[in-house]
Amino acid sequence: MIAGRYSPFADLPPLWTAEDDAAYDASRLRRRPARPTRERTRSIVAPARLSAVVALVVGAGWALAGALYDPSAALDASTRKRDLICAQTGKVFERSTVPEGATFPLTGPGGAATLYPAELCFWTADGRAKREPTRVLLNMYRGVDGPTVCPDCGREVVYANPMPPIELMLKAME
Numbered sequence: 322m323i324a325g326r327y328s329p330f331a332d333l334p335p336l337w338t339a340e341d342d343a344a345y346d347a348s349r350l351r352r353r354p355a356r357p358t359r360e361r362t363r364s365i366v367a368p369a370r371l372s373a374v375v376a377l378v379v380g381a382g383w384a385l386a387g388a389l390y391d392p393s394a395a396l397d398a399s400t401r402k403r404d405l406i407c408a409q410t411g412k413v414f415e416r417s418t419v420p421e422g423a424t425f426p427l428t429g430p431g432g433a434a435t436l437y438p439a440e441l442c443f444w445t446a447d448g449r450a451k452r453e454p455t456r457v458l459l460n461m462y463r464g465v466d467g468p469t470v471c472p473d474c475g476r477e478v479v480y481a482n483p484m485p486p487i488e489l490m491l492k493a494m495e
């Protein structure tokens with residue numbers, strides 16, 4: 322390289338000289354990384370290969386678990402268990418499985434469609450909670466107007482009837 326070649330102004334000192342070139346080349350040579358040895362290559366590749374294998378195994382396990390276990394199906398089966406009550410006889414069928422997509426009233430053992438979901442009342446007449454609820458048929462299922470009253474405690478029972486406060490329930494469990 323000719324000194325001053327990069328300067329457009331002859332009277333200015335060159336910005337980049339042949340000496341600079343040489344120094345630059347030398348610094349590049351010094352900084353060029355050493356060719357990786359076999360040992361170093363292995364230490365870089367091995368963890369990468371291991372994590373790939375782990376990812377594959379975890380992925381396959383996840384897919385298999387998903388195929389074998391459908392959490393929504395399991396959930397449905399348990400939440401479809403309801404206490405049913407017969408609108409004609411008042412008989413209660415505890416923890417009956419409600420078929421998927423079924424509408425009330427369900428057909429009872431007698432062949433008539435008389436089964437409705439029972440509401441649970443955990444109150445006692447004297448304002449305490451009880452461990453074993455009274456199963457109540459809501460008036461709306463019987464086609465009767467007005468609020469439903471619990472035959473045991475006389476309180477109003479509503480759809481998705483709320484439980485007594487937790488303190489009372491805990492006392493009932495003692």
Ligand SMILES: [Zn+2]
Pocket residue numbers: 442443444445455471472473474475476
């Ligand atoms: Zn009650």
